[in-house]
Amino acid sequence: MNQVAAVTTADKTFIKLRDDIVEGVIPAASKLSEMELSTKYDVSRAVIREAINRLATCHLVERKANVGARVVALSAKGLVQLYQVREALEGMAARLAARNMSDEEIAGMQALLDSHFNEVKDDERYYQEAGDVDFHYRIVTGSKNEHLISVLINGLYHLVRMYRVQLGMAGPRVTTAFDEHQHIVNAIANRDEELAEMLMRRHILYSKNNIEKKLSND
Amino acid sequence: MNQVAAVTTADKTFIKLRDDIVEGVIPAASKLSEMELSTKYDVSRAVIREAINRLATCHLVERKANVGARVVALSAKGLVQLYQVREALEGMAARLAARNMSDEEIAGMQALLDSHFNEVKDDERYYQEAGDVDFHYRIVTGSKNEHLISVLINGLYHLVRMYRVQLGMAGPRVTTAFDEHQHIVNAIANRDEELAEMLMRRHILYSKNNIEKKLSND
DNA sequence: ACCACCTATATTGTCGACAATTATTGCAAA
DNA sequence: TTTGCAATAATTGTCGACAATATAGGTGGT
Secondary structure, rough: OOOOOOHHHHHHHHHHHHHHHHHHHOOOOOEEOOHHHHHHHHOOHHHHHHHHHHHHOOOOEEEOOOEEEEOOOOOOOOOHHHHHHHHHOOOOOHHHHHHHOOOOHHHHHHHHHHHHHHHHHHHHHHHHHHHHHHHHHHHHHHHHHHHHHHHHHHHHHHHHHHHHOOOOOOOOOOHHHHHHHHHHHHHOOOOOHHHHHHHHHHHHHHHHHHHHHHHHHH | OOOOOOOOOOHHHHHHHHHHHOOOOOOOEEEEEEHHHHOOOOHHHHHHHHHHHHHHHHHOOOEEEEEEEOOOOOHHHHHHHHHHHHHHHHHHHHHHHHHHHHHHHHHHHHHHHHHHHHHHHHHHHHHHHHHHEEEHHHHHHOOOHHHHHHHHHHHHHHHHHHHHOOOOOOOOHHHHHHHHHHHHHHHOOOOOHHHHHHHHHHHHHHHHHHHHHHHHOO
């Protein structure tokens, strides 16, 4: 997923740490010791500190002065708040995508959906993982709004993925979500900003409700 | 504006730098030399680096690996994109405020508006500066959503203020904005989420149009 | 037994020096 | 004169050591 090449060791360390946190290799709510990580990842404490600071801007860790940093704790409340922000930002992204995406970009997104349509039959799980991410990614970048792109792609999406991975999200919503995606693309193709935003907000709201239901069943 | 006490020197340096950037003491689009700032603010380069990193998370500076950091450039396009995000986030904040604010908090906000109403007559300028900030601040915190609070208060609002200060925003919209604020508070008091969000979005949209008009006149 | 205080330990914050990368200047060739 | 390359200067990235702060453990008093 198009990441700007990580040139500096702090970049690489940041990405390694981020992935390990998202995947749960570093447990949620655990304390991050700078010394310990420094030896474990074999870099100086300075780059660990910088990496931790960047993780904090992703809302993946929380840092307290003179105390240290902890990986965020996953909670139902946190999930709800996360999806509330997603609803607001991605709704606006869909609106702006309907305004700013080129016809070529829209065609490309439709092609993506078509190709996914086939894969859904073979392996439903696939769609939930990569397909959904791809779709939302294109909408957000299609908004052409730097703030939206930055906050969502470099920030919240990693936290979203962390919830998905660690709470084992992979539901029967696959085909339903596919239809919702198609309707959103249609609205964007028709340049219907109002509808695009509304459908995207409902899509995310449904998705949240689905996850909440799963949570209460465990 | 309730800021958590800055304990560490990196905190203080960050805040000094942030204010100097917002006020234009450090010009927009200018390059930030770590060495130079280190001598000028009389701290080590390490704390300057950390401060710059935090400024980057506020979207006040942009950093490139092995090249350095620059203060953001102010542009009409940037302003539009900023207000698009504000519209989305503060609209949601108003919705959640209508859901989550206590009756006492709402009463306090109404009292704030009342007190402002008197000051508006004496010094119209005051309201634009402090009053508007206070109002939006209360709505956002009233949403009780950590992500919204963090992104807006610690992030975008400083950029908003930077635009206001450096482009000399202080318009005849004062009393108009006051009425809009009152209507939003009414919607929140009535627990009308839908209306609260809609009014807040229109309020921000108007505000954006007003600023854009000012820009084109200069 | 419990609480307060003090000491010792461990962790984070800050600093200056060195390494790596980028920008600049000067020179030479077309 | 302009273009390309090379050496040099300047800036950022990384490191290990020291200082400041917070945590843990123990001691003494009530």
